[in-house]
Amino acid sequence: MREISFWEAAFLWRDPLIAASLGAVLCALVGVFVVLRRSAFVGAAVGQASSLGVVLALLAPHVLGASVPPLFAGLATGAISAALFGLSGRKGRLGVDAAIALAYVIAGGAALLLGTLLPHEYEEVHGLLFGDAVSAPIEEIVALAACLVVVVVAFAAFFPRIVFASFDPETAQGMGLAVGRTNALLYFLLGLSIAVSTRALGALTVFALTVIPAAGGLLACRCLPGVFAWAIGAALVAAVGGYYLSFVWELPTGATIVVALAVTLGFAAGIGRFRR
Amino acid sequence: MSIPQGTASPHVHLRLRGALVGHRRDAPLFPPFDFELCAGEWLLVAGPNGSGKSSFVLSLMGALPLVGGVREVGTPGLRFGYVPQRPSLDPIWPLSTLDVVRMGGAPWHRPFRRDASLTHRSLELLDEVGLGGLADRPFRALSGGQKQRALIARALVGGAEVLVLDEPANHLDPIGERALLDTLAALHAKHRPSIVWISHRLDGLLHRADRIAFLDPSGVRVGPPDRLRTEGVLDAFLGEGAA
Numbered sequence: 001m002r003e004i005s006f007w008e009a010a011f012l013w014r015d016p017l018i019a020a021s022l023g024a025v026l027c028a029l030v031g032v033f034v035v036l037r038r039s040a041f042v043g044a045a046v047g048q049a050s051s052l053g054v055v056l057a058l059l060a061p062h063v064l065g066a067s068v069p070p071l072f073a074g075l076a077t078g079a080i081s082a083a084l085f086g087l088s089g090r091k092g093r094l095g096v097d098a099a100i101a102l103a104y105v106i107a108g109g110a111a112l113l114l115g116t117l118l119p120h121e122y123e124e125v126h127g128l129l130f131g132d133a134v135s136a137p138i139e140e141i142v143a144l145a146a147c148l149v150v151v152v153v154a155f156a157a158f159f160p161r162i163v164f165a166s167f168d169p170e171t172a173q174g175m176g177l178a179v180g181r182t183n184a185l186l187y188f189l190l191g192l193s194i195a196v197s198t199r200a201l202g203a204l205t206v207f208a209l210t211v212i213p214a215a216g217g218l219l220a221c222r223c224l225p226g227v228f229a230w231a232i233g234a235a236l237v238a239a240v241g242g243y244y245l246s247f248v249w250e251l252p253t254g255a256t257i258v259v260a261l262a263v264t265l266g267f268a269a270g271i272g273r274f275r276r
Numbered sequence: 277m278s279i280p281q282g283t284a285s286p287h288v289h290l291r292l293r294g295a296l297v298g299h300r301r302d303a304p305l306f307p308p309f310d311f312e313l314c315a316g317e318w319l320l321v322a323g324p325n326g327s328g329k330s331s332f333v334l335s336l337m338g339a340l341p342l343v344g345g346v347r348e349v350g351t352p353g354l355r356f357g358y359v360p361q362r363p364s365l366d367p368i369w370p371l372s373t374l375d376v377v378r379m380g381g382a383p384w385h386r387p388f389r390r391d392a393s394l395t396h397r398s399l400e401l402l403d404e405v406g407l408g409g410l411a412d413r414p415f416r417a418l419s420g421g422q423k424q425r426a427l428i429a430r431a432l433v434g435g436a437e438v439l440v441l442d443e444p445a446n447h448l449d450p451i452g453e454r455a456l457l458d459t460l461a462a463l464h465a466k467h468r469p470s471i472v473w474i475s476h477r478l479d480g481l482l483h484r485a486d487r488i489a490f491l492d493p494s495g496v497r498v499g500p501p502d503r504l505r506t507e508g509v510l511d512a513f514l515g516e517g518a519a
Contacts, residue, residue: 036369157387164382167369174339174358174440175431177383222370222414 006247013247019136020239020257022144023197027209028235029151030193032228033186035214037096037166042085042187043207045100046078046194048107053077055114058121075195081107082191083184140200147196151189162186163224205254209235212261216268222275234264287315288350289437289470290336296344297328297335304343305331309496311489313438313470315351320481320501321474322513323491329474330361332491333440336472354438355384357431357469359424361442367416373426374398374411380430394433401429404466405459421452425459432467439469443476450480457484478513 006013034042057073060066085099094102115122155162164172165182173179197206213235217227242257249256290313296304305328313319313336321329334340337356338347357380377398381391402411405425410418418426424444431439441460445453461484464471475481482488482501489498490509497509504510 036366038366038368160379160382160385164379167371167376167379168360168365170360171358171427171431172383174334174337174360175356175380175383175434175436176338218368218370223372224370224375227370 006244009247013243015138015141016136016253017240017243019141019144019200020243020253021236022141022148023201023206024209024213024235024239024257025232026144026148026151026193027197027206028213028231029148029155029228030190031210031214031235032217032224032231033162033166034190034210035218039085039096039100040211041097041100041104042082042190043194043210044203045085045104045107046082046191047198047203047206048104048111049081049191050074050078050195050198051111052107052114055111055118058118059114062117071199074199075192077107078195078198079188079191082187082194085187136200143196144200147193151193154185154189158182158185201257202254205257208258208261209239212258212265213238216265219265219272220268220275230268234261234268238264286317288312289315289354291348291350292336292342292345293348294345295335295342295347297331297340298343299340301343306491306493306496308345311336311496311498313472315437316464316468316470317486318464318471318484319473320478320485320488321472321491322478322488322510323476324513325476327491327493329476329491330442332489332496333442333472333474337438337440351437355434355436357428357434357436357439359427359431359439359441359444361444361446361474365415365423369416371415372412373402373407373415373418376415376426377402377411377430377433380433382434384434398429398433401433402426404463405429420447421455424448424456428459428463432463432469437469438472439463440472440474442474444473445475453480457481478510 034040051074053073053076054070056077057068057070060068081103085096085103161172161177161182162185165177165179166186169179169183172182194206194210197209201209213231214227216234217230221227221230238257238260242260243253245251245260246253246256292309292311294308295311296308297306298304321333323329331340335342335347337358374395378394380398381394385391399408399411402408405428407418407422407425407429410422410426415423415426428439428441428444445456448456457480460471463469473481473485478488485501487498488501488504488510489496490504490513497504497507499507499509501510
């Protein structure tokens with residue numbers, strides 16, 4: 001029997017590739033601030049907070065007798081937890097790094113524990129949290145596109161404030177900028193983006209997409225617009241290239257995208273060394 | 277500028293009445309006090325270490341709400357420029373000196389609006405603080421004194437009527453401190469902001485100040501340097517160094 005070519009199989013990969021591309025751009029955009037604020041593990045913590053939200057939503061009919069949409073609950077807990085990270089840096093007595101670590105272990109432990117009460121829903125929980133980038137229902141693509149629009153509009157509106165509050169919060173506060181609210185907005189966008197992308201691409205891939213493209217941009221470029229451009233370009237190239245290679249070589253999609261991202265990081269390091 | 281005695285009152289940017297500064301109403305840093313910040317004056321905020329100078333100034337700026345009393349703003353939309361004591365600016369950020377100065381417009385940035393004149397004003401201010409040729413240089417590559425001057429330019433670029441400097445000369449040698457004072461004097465002459473200079477020492481600064489706000493746990497005492505010296509308020513301080 002003749003093997004079907006990549007292009008002949010377009011009906012198989014078109015939607016997942018669109019989802020992967022949207023998720024890549026989304027993660028790369030917010031990832032620049034994740035790396036610049038030295039909060040790289042925010043992606044992992046948001047994933048755990050989302051998992052707790054999904055588990056709680058699935059428990060709700062048994063405990064409360066009312067149903068809560070699990071996907072919505074996962075997105076909400078992910079986004080809210082991320083916004084709380086932003087506030088914890090200013091108002092709390094713990095730093096952001098400690099708040100992220102606490103969220104990771106507490107939400108992860110609680111989700112695991114409560115998940116034992118839902119043995120029949122295990123597949124549903126896993127599927128909602130850690131999609132594998134191989135299939136992409138239309139509602140996932142719509143959610144990614146909507147989230148991307150929200151992030152781009154918010155950045156267009158508040159970019160100078162977000163940069164000032166991230167780079168020099170003490171002075172920004174002194175000059176009258178609402179740093180707490182600006183941080184909460186940024187982390188809310190981070191949480192939303194990471195939660196939506198995790199559902200479509202998987203946790204490891206999203207974690208890599210929030211860190212590696214931005215890190216490459218910082219190695220290769222000398223100005224902030226350049227870092228954003230590199231991050232978006234590298235994320236797109238790795239997502240599309242990784243998807244293609246995983247298809248033709250029959251490799252796990254998420255892992256192949258991560259390796260492709262690592263290759264772009266190598267290029268960035270080479271460019272950075274050359275320009276030094 | 278000196279505050280004229282017996283002539284028309286200068287414009288008051290800000291007025292505190294019965295003010296209590298601190299984090300708890302039952303444990304204020306000073307007894308209740310009244311205070312006015314006048315347009316164009318050079319105010320030295322002095323006092324021993326830990327006397328609450330930064331809290332006093334943050335309350336003036338509105339960044340630390342009073343725990344008692346009233347804060348009245350006499351200039352609608354009053355803008356503060358701020359130069360922190362020890363700016364913890366992460367060198368990972370790929371920002372040019374111009375980028376950092378432009379940042380000073382952010383608190384008044386209107387969503388989706390581009391302030392076309394911001395870059396022009398930033399370049400002008402960089403010239404005025406003596407960094408005219410360094411606009412494109414990475415901020416992280418500047419020396420400590422150059423960074424300090426760039427941050428002063430940033431504090432003024434948004435059109436601040438009040439420039440607050442928190443111990444700006446702490447990490448400068450005497451030559452650097454004199455250069456900083458000269459730069460500030462030139463900026464003051466041109467833009468006429470009120471300057472609020474926080475310091476835990478007075479040497480080299482008394483002749484620059486129009487007034488001193490001297491803080492210690494017994495209270496906030498405000499007046500021209502000569503009067504506070506005559507009244508002996510500064511004796512303990514001046515005993516530690518030359519005025």
